[in-house]
Amino acid sequence: MLKHVFIVSLLLSWTSIFTQTKEETKNAILELKEFLSIPNNGLNRDDIKSNIKWLEDAFHKRGFKTQEVQTLSNPVLFAEKIISEKLPTVLFYMHMDGQAVDRSKWDQADPYIPVLKQHIENESWEEIAWSSIDLEINLDWRIFSRSASDDKMPIIAFLNAIDQTGEENLSCNIKVLLDSEEELGSPNLATAVKENLALLSANALIINDGPIHISGHPTLIFGCRGMTSFHLTVWGPVKPQHSGHYGNYAPNPALRLAQLLGSMKDEDGRVTIEGYYDGIHLDEKTKAILASVPDNPEKIHQLLQINTPEKVGANYQESLQYPSLNIRGLRSAWVGAQARTIVPDNAVAAVDIRLVPESDPDRLIGLVRKHIESKGYSILDTEPTKEQRLAHPRLVTMTARGGVLPFRTDLDAPIGKWLNTAIKNNYNEDPINIRIMGGTVPMAPFIKALEVPAVIVPMVNADNNQHSPNENVKLSYLVNAMKTFKAIFTTPLDKM
Amino acid sequence: MLKHVFIVSLLLSWTSIFTQTKEETKNAILELKEFLSIPNNGLNRDDIKSNIKWLEDAFHKRGFKTQEVQTLSNPVLFAEKIISEKLPTVLFYMHMDGQAVDRSKWDQADPYIPVLKQHIENESWEEIAWSSIDLEINLDWRIFSRSASDDKMPIIAFLNAIDQTGEENLSCNIKVLLDSEEELGSPNLATAVKENLALLSANALIINDGPIHISGHPTLIFGCRGMTSFHLTVWGPVKPQHSGHYGNYAPNPALRLAQLLGSMKDEDGRVTIEGYYDGIHLDEKTKAILASVPDNPEKIHQLLQINTPEKVGANYQESLQYPSLNIRGLRSAWVGAQARTIVPDNAVAAVDIRLVPESDPDRLIGLVRKHIESKGYSILDTEPTKEQRLAHPRLVTMTARGGVLPFRTDLDAPIGKWLNTAIKNNYNEDPINIRIMGGTVPMAPFIKALEVPAVIVPMVNADNNQHSPNENVKLSYLVNAMKTFKAIFTTPLDKM
Numbered sequence: 001m002l003k004h005v006f007i008v009s010l011l012l013s014w015t016s017i018f019t020q021t022k023e024e025t026k027n028a029i030l031e032l033k034e035f036l037s038i039p040n041n042g043l044n045r046d047d048i049k050s051n052i053k054w055l056e057d058a059f060h061k062r063g064f065k066t067q068e069v070q071t072l073s074n075p076v077l078f079a080e081k082i083i084s085e086k087l088p089t090v091l092f093y094m095h096m097d098g099q100a101v102d103r104s105k106w107d108q109a110d111p112y113i114p115v116l117k118q119h120i121e122n123e124s125w126e127e128i129a130w131s132s133i134d135l136e137i138n139l140d141w142r143i144f145s146r147s148a149s150d151d152k153m154p155i156i157a158f159l160n161a162i163d164q165t166g167e168e169n170l171s172c173n174i175k176v177l178l179d180s181e182e183e184l185g186s187p188n189l190a191t192a193v194k195e196n197l198a199l200l201s202a203n204a205l206i207i208n209d210g211p212i213h214i215s216g217h218p219t220l221i222f223g224c225r226g227m228t229s230f231h232l233t234v235w236g237p238v239k240p241q242h243s244g245h246y247g248n249y250a251p252n253p254a255l256r257l258a259q260l261l262g263s264m265k266d267e268d269g270r271v272t273i274e275g276y277y278d279g280i281h282l283d284e285k286t287k288a289i290l291a292s293v294p295d296n297p298e299k300i301h302q303l304l305q306i307n308t309p310e311k312v313g314a315n316y317q318e319s320l321q322y323p324s325l326n327i328r329g330l331r332s333a334w335v336g337a338q339a340r341t342i343v344p345d346n347a348v349a350a351v352d353i354r355l356v357p358e359s360d361p362d363r364l365i366g367l368v369r370k371h372i373e374s375k376g377y378s379i380l381d382t383e384p385t386k387e388q389r390l391a392h393p394r395l396v397t398m399t400a401r402g403g404v405l406p407f408r409t410d411l412d413a414p415i416g417k418w419l420n421t422a423i424k425n426n427y428n429e430d431p432i433n434i435r436i437m438g439g440t441v442p443m444a445p446f447i448k449a450l451e452v453p454a455v456i457v458p459m460v461n462a463d464n465n466q467h468s469p470n471e472n473v474k475l476s477y478l479v480n481a482m483k484t485f486k487a488i489f490t491t492p493l494d495k496m
Numbered sequence: 497m498l499k500h501v502f503i504v505s506l507l508l509s510w511t512s513i514f515t516q517t518k519e520e521t522k523n524a525i526l527e528l529k530e531f532l533s534i535p536n537n538g539l540n541r542d543d544i545k546s547n548i549k550w551l552e553d554a555f556h557k558r559g560f561k562t563q564e565v566q567t568l569s570n571p572v573l574f575a576e577k578i579i580s581e582k583l584p585t586v587l588f589y590m591h592m593d594g595q596a597v598d599r600s601k602w603d604q605a606d607p608y609i610p611v612l613k614q615h616i617e618n619e620s621w622e623e624i625a626w627s628s629i630d631l632e633i634n635l636d637w638r639i640f641s642r643s644a645s646d647d648k649m650p651i652i653a654f655l656n657a658i659d660q661t662g663e664e665n666l667s668c669n670i671k672v673l674l675d676s677e678e679e680l681g682s683p684n685l686a687t688a689v690k691e692n693l694a695l696l697s698a699n700a701l702i703i704n705d706g707p708i709h710i711s712g713h714p715t716l717i718f719g720c721r722g723m724t725s726f727h728l729t730v731w732g733p734v735k736p737q738h739s740g741h742y743g744n745y746a747p748n749p750a751l752r753l754a755q756l757l758g759s760m761k762d763e764d765g766r767v768t769i770e771g772y773y774d775g776i777h778l779d780e781k782t783k784a785i786l787a788s789v790p791d792n793p794e795k796i797h798q799l800l801q802i803n804t805p806e807k808v809g810a811n812y813q814e815s816l817q818y819p820s821l822n823i824r825g826l827r828s829a830w831v832g833a834q835a836r837t838i839v840p841d842n843a844v845a846a847v848d849i850r851l852v853p854e855s856d857p858d859r860l861i862g863l864v865r866k867h868i869e870s871k872g873y874s875i876l877d878t879e880p881t882k883e884q885r886l887a888h889p890r891l892v893t894m895t896a897r898g899g900v901l902p903f904r905t906d907l908d909a910p911i912g913k914w915l916n917t918a919i920k921n922n923y924n925e926d927p928i929n930i931r932i933m934g935g936t937v938p939m940a941p942f943i944k945a946l947e948v949p950a951v952i953v954p955m956v957n958a959d960n961n962q963h964s965p966n967e968n969v970k971l972s973y974l975v976n977a978m979k980t981f982k983a984i985f986t987t988p989l990d991k992m
Contacts, residue, residue, distance in 0.1 A: 225740060231831065238801035244721060244935030247820035247850050248765065248808040250800050254823035254845070255761055262758035265751055267872075269744065304746050305734035305885040312744040324743035327750035329835050330828035330843055335727065339825050339846040347826055349750070350835040354743050376763075389801040439740030440837075 020164070025479055026133055028160040029143070031058075032478065033130065035152050036114040036145040042097035048074045048180045051096045055079075055155070055178060062162045064176070069196055071188035074180040078199060081162075082173045088493050089173040091202035091452065093443065094155050094209065095182035098147035098471075105469035107144075114145035117472070139476035148473040149464035151182070154208035157459060157478055161485030171492045175202055182209070182442065183467075190445035197450070204415045204493065205447060205454035210439075211462040212477075213432045215294045218423045218484065221456035222416060223408030223436040225320065226355035226444060229328075230365060230400040232372075233348045234260065235384055240333060240342040250343045254332040256394065257347035260375055261327060264368070269310025271325050273371045279358035280322055286435065289411060290317035293432050320438045323359035325368075326352050355406045356436060365400045372396060405444040407454065408436050414494060415453040422491035426483060457484065516660070516975055522629055524656040524974055525639070527554075529626065531648050532610040532641040538593035544570045544676045547592040551575075551651070551674060558658045560672070565692055567684035570676040574695060577663070577670045584989050585669040587698035587948065589939065590651050590705065591678035594643035594967075601965035603640075610641035613968070635972035644969040645960035647678070650704035653955060653974055657981030667988045671698055678705070678938065679963075681900075686941035693946070700911045700989065701943060701950035706935075707958040708973075709928045711790045714919045714980065717952035718912060719904030719932040721816065722851035722940060725824075726861060726896040728868075729844045730756065731880055736829060736838040746839045750828040752890065753843035756871055757823060760864070765806025767821050769867045775854035776818060778809075782931065785907060786813035789928055816934045819855035821864075822848050851902045852932060861896045868892060901940040903950065904932050910990060911949040918987035922979060953980065 038054055039047045052075065056066045059079040068075040077096070082089075101111040107125070108115045116132070117125040118141050128141060142148075155178070162174075177193075177200060179186055193200055212219040236253035237246065266272050282290070295316045301307070313319035332347035334340055355361055369379055378392040381399060388395065409415060411433060423431040437456070447454045459481040460466075461474045534550055535543045548571065552562045555575040564571040573592070578585075597607040603621070604611045612628070613621040614637050624637060638644075651674070658670075673689075673696060675682055689696055708715040732749030733742065762768050778786070791812045797803070809815035828843035830836055851857055865875055874888040877895060884891065905911060907929060919927040933952070943950045955977040956962075957970045 227740070227837065229835070229837075231835075236802075241800060242935060243820065243822045243824055243848050244723070244850055244933075246800070247822040247848070247934065248815040248818055249796075249805045249812055251802055251804070251806055252765065252823055254826050255757060255765065257826075258754040258823070259758035259761075259763065261751060262755035265755075267755065269748065269751065300745075301886065304737060304742070305882050306732070306747055307886055308747070308889040309745045310747055316745055319744040322744060324739065326739045326743040326839060327748055327754070328739055328829055328838055328840065329831040330750050330753075330826045330840075331831045332826035333824055333846075335825040335827045335844045335846040339725070339727075339848075341723065341848055342824055343822060344824065344826075348831045350829075350831040352739050352743070352835075352837055354740055386801050390797065390803055393804040437740075438743065438745075439738060 020479055020482065022137060024160065024164055025137055028156055028478055028482060029133055029137070029475065031160065032143060032153060032156040033114045035156055036143070036148060037112060039112045040096055040098045040147055041100050042074060042181045042184045043100065045074060048097065051180070052077050055096060058159055059176070062159060063167065067199070069192050071192040073188050076180055076189065076192060077178040079176040079178070080174065081167070083167065083170055084173070087171065087173050088203040089175060089201070090488070091175040091177060091200060091205045092158065093177045093179065093205060093207045094158065095151045095179035096155065097180050097183050098150065099183050099467045101146050102469065107470055111146040114143050114148065117142055117144055137475065139479060140474065142472040142474050144470055144472040146471055148471050149211070149460035150466045150471065151209050153473045153478055154459045154481055157481030158208070158485050161482045161489060164482065165486050165489045170489050172489070174489070175200065186442040186446070189443070190449050193446045193449045200450060202450070202452055204418070205450060205452045206488065207443060207454060207456040208459055209441065210456060210458040211460050211464060211466065212458040213293070213434070214462040215296070215432070217294065217429065218427050218431040218480070219434060219458055220416065220419050220423070220431050221434040221437050221458060222411055223357070224406060224441050224456070225436060225438055226361070226404045226406035227352060227440040228355060228361040228365065228401060228403030229350070229352040230368070230398055231348060231350050232257065232260070233346050233397040235346050235389065235395040235397070236343060237345055238386070238389060240340070240345045243341045243343050246343050252343050253347040254344050257332070257349055260372065260377070260396070261349055263375060264325060264371060270312050273367050275367050276325070276364065277322055280356065282318065282321060287318070289433055290321070290435060291315060293317045293434060317435065320436055321356060323356055323364060324352070324354040326354070328352050354438065354440065355403070357406050357408045361403055369398065372398070404440050404442055405448070406436070407444040407447050409453050409455055411435060413453050415455055418491060418493040419455055419457065419488070422487040423484065425491065426487035457488070459484065516978065518633060520656065520660055521633055521975055524652055524978060525629055525633070525971065527656065528639060528649060528652040528974065529610045531652055532639070532644060533608060535608045536592055536594045536643055537596050538570060538677045538680045539596065541570060544593060547676070548573050551592060554655055555672070558655060559663065563695070565688050565695070567688040569684050572676055572685065572688060573674040575672040575674070579663065579666055579669050583667065583669050584699040585671060585697070586984070587671040587673060587696060587701045588654065589673045589675065589701060589703045590654065591647045591675035592651065593676050593679050594646065595679050595963045597642050598965065603966055607642040610639050610644065613638055613640055633971065635975060636970065638968040638970045640966055640968040642967055644967050645707070645956035646962045646967065647705050649969045649974055650955045650977060653977035654704070654981050657978045657985060660978065661982050661985045665986050667986050671696065682938040682942070685939070686945050689942040689945045696946060698946070698948055701946060701948045702984065703939060703950060703952040704955055705937065706952060706954040707956050707960060707962065708954045709789065709930070710958040711928070713790065713925065714923050714927040714976070715930060715954055716912065716915050716919070716927050717930040717933050717954060718907055719853070720902060720937050720952070721932060721934055722857070722900045722902035723848060723936040724851060724857040724861065724897060724899030725846070725848040726864070726894055727844060727846050728753065728756070729842050729893040731842050731885065731891040731893070732839060733841055734882070734885060736836070736841045739837045739839050742839050748839050750840050750843040753828070753845055756868060756873070756892070757845055759871060760821060760867060766808050769863050771863050772821070772860065773818055776852065778814065778817060783814070785929055786817070786931060787811060789813045789930060813931065816932055817852060819852055819860060820848070820850040822850070824848050850934065850936065851899070853902050853904045857899055865894065868894070900936050900938055901944070902932070903940040903943050905949050905951055907931060909949050911951055914987060914989040915951055915953065915984065918983040919980065921987065922983035953984070955980065
């Protein structure tokens with residue numbers, strides 16, 4: 001019954017909510033400018049205090065209750081607006097902290113003094129006076145500042161979307177979790193969440209972080225890969241040996257490492273270790289969804305300057321459905337001008353594995369170990385002793401790190417259908433559905449702790465220089481972010 | 497006729513020549529001490545001048561004529577004692593210059609102030625007053641000084657052996673070439689030799705440099721391996737890429753380099769590139785000579801702390817008869833604490849090849865290139881352009897360096913038979929015959945220029961810390977060096 005009333009109300013207010021006025025855009029821009037002016041290095045407790053203070057005021061102004069949730073380090077901020085116990089509740093996750101800055105590398109005096117710029121040509125940008133927005137707002141303009149995209153714009157879009165929606169049009173109760181250590185890997189978040197499960201309980205979790213698809217179309221991301229890593233050190237003679245005296249005699253650890261690594265994949269980059277891809281079956285429906293993502297291989301290849309990609313999947317999205325086995329570093333003795341005429345004493349490879357839900361990290365590491373043993377190696381977890389060196393024909397030290405788990409919400413889950421409906425109704429197009437994204441976000445443990453279906457709804461331009469100097473956000477994305485939030489706030493969802 | 501007279505004369509003087517008196521040993525020790533006191537860094541022209549001055553005096557005292565042979569850098573010193581045009585002429589090569597020193601790493605005040613020491617225990621040495629030799633000479637004592645072994649002891653042994661032999665007992669004319677830039681790779685020697693072929697003409701060339709076999713038995717070395725080298729850089733994406741976004745898609749250059757290097761050898765270190773070992777055939781007689789070298793595999797494996805060597809040959813000496821293909825360095829992105837979650841942009845291998853006479857460096861490098869191409873690579877000699885990156889599925893940059901040629905004198909050549917006779921008659925044992933040694937000396941070009949059969953007759957202890965701090969020579973090796981020179985001076989050889 002309530003739902004029907006609500007829908008009528010929504011239809012009546014449609015025009016006023018979804019036609020963004022210039023004044024509303026200007027308000028959001030100025031509030032973002034103000035928020036960006038507060039430094040937000042998570043390592044600096046005072047920075048975080050100032051951000052929390054500002055956020056508390058901003059949320060109170062919108063009728064939210066707030067609460068600082070203590071952790072072992074910086075507190076996180078919780079905010080909520082409960083309309084009715086009968087409505088479903090949506091929890092939004094965003095973060096207030098930003099990457100540290102190296103002022104010398106920015107094209108502006110201070111990364112915490114936001115600058116408005118317009119694109120001139122190539123990679124040139126021209127500063128525009130803030131007062132310009134009184135006359136005209138060109139949505140191609142960008143705000144340059146640390147955290148402009150990652151992740152303060154979504155917070156500002158959220159607040160202004162609340163203003164523009166009006167409490168009477170909200171179709172759900174709203175909870176917000178504002179992390180203060182995301183850029184540090186959110187080391188204390190999962191524990192804090194576990195200690196406050198009742199406070200955070202919700203029917204859906206929406207994560208507003210990261211860039212939307214490079215094509216610029218609205219994007220829903222249903223999961224992200226996890227990560228684990230290991231190091232291999234193959235041992236040769238105890239010290240580097242003269243390559244004249246011992247070349248062709250002393251076992252060369254660089255060759256052995258090369259052969260070992262080479263044996264783990266085929267020529268096209270597919271892992272050949274038995275069982276590595278077990279459990280992964282992409283049915284036709286899933287393949288169709290993956291193929292529907294408008295990745296532009298030509299563009300990616302131009303960007304990476306490559307002729308042919310690896311062939312783990314039939315396309316880019318398919319390749320992300322499988323765990324990776326990526327050699328991220330190699331080191332043995334010296335190369336270039338430092339090269340010496342030696343047989344090296346050891347050779348090291350650093351490997352990272354991006355995980356998907358089917359690939360338990362311990363299982364994969366176990367398979368890699370088994371593969372290495374099948375090649376005649378004895379595996380140690382420390383540097384070998386003389387006795388071990390003399391006793392074993394092939395010795396490798398393997399050290400693995402735990403890492404971060406992946407998460408993936410079923411594409412058919414109610415949260416997915418709801419968000420697809422919300423976007424489609426407001427953009428007149430289906431959003432891009434990303435089954436799992438390649439990268440890793442540190443929130444899988446807290447998602448798991450909450451036991452709630454989660455989807456990432458990214459909002460910022462892909463070319464935002466995230467984590468780098470000259471981070472920026474394009475104004476059209478701010479406008480769309482408000483539109484997306486309003487769509488989410490006002491599209492009814494069933495309790496899930 | 498002359499030869500017969502000579503042999504009679506030799507037999508008469510046998511006892512006096514080959515019984516070394518304590519006084520003769522003491523004279524040699526003191527002369528070596530004096531010679532070692534002259535600094536001899538080849539980069540310091542004044543050092544070399546002082547050494548030449550001292551050597552001129554020393555050779556004149558023994559009735560040699562001397563001549564400075566100019567090069568583009570330091571002059572080399574030539575000395576000769578021509579007895580009769582009817583006698584064969586033997587040219588000896590030694591060098592006066594030494595490696596640069598790092599005084600802080602020596603266990604004595606100055607590497608150019610020789611110190612006499614005796615071994616205490618483990619790696620401890622105790623200094624002995626030089627005056628001790630007036631009372632007693634313990635042949636286990638050692639002289640510590642730069643160039644004690646490399647290469648001033650042989651020069652002093654040579655001079656004192658001349659004194660002890662007496663001109664009337666010489667069975668050959670003697671020429672001596674004293675290099676002044678050996679430790680710099682003798683960059684100007686071959687040219688100087690080519691310009692003075694008549695001056696240096698001889699029937700045999702004896703090179704007195706390097707250590708004798710580790711077993712301590714008298715050693716003849718019939719050749720040394722040459723060397724060439726190359727670098728391979730396999731190209732991935734133009735910049736390092738996020739291993740989450742592009743792991744399983746961007747071609748990983750570290751994997752590709754590993755597979756490429758791994759494909760060049762089998763599991764036992766034998767090169768599998770077609771034709772790489774062409775021309776090398778070890779007949780049974782040669783294998784027997786190689787097997788007769790008293791290498792102690794147990795000892796080598798203890799020294800290197802390895803369980804099993806590569807299997808290029810059936811034993812250590814056999815392995816040296818083949819060109820090597822030694823990965824001497826690997827580098828791609830970062831490992832250890834610096835490891836980053838990236839797909840590297842490139843991966844580099846530094847490779848050296850020790851050459852034998854059957855393996856022309858250009859031919860081997862050509863075979864490696866062909867092998868790389870057979871794996872689908874396009875080979876460049878510089879970093880690829882964007883166009884090249886986009887046009888080729890597999891790209892590698894290969895840069896090869898010329899290097900140094902090997903030399904090898906036939907074990908059956910008259911010079912070999914003569915030296916074997918000389919050693920056997922004076923040591924009552926067959927010398928160790930090394931067909932080719934693993935390392936590379938820079939004299940192959942000058943040997944080639946002279947077109948004369950050459951054999952290396954090393955004289956110093958293997959544990960002499962050559963090129964390192966605390967270089968030393970054991971007194972018993974000085975005594976044996978004089979014995980060896982006297983054997984060579986007095987054993988008749990046919991003109992070859």
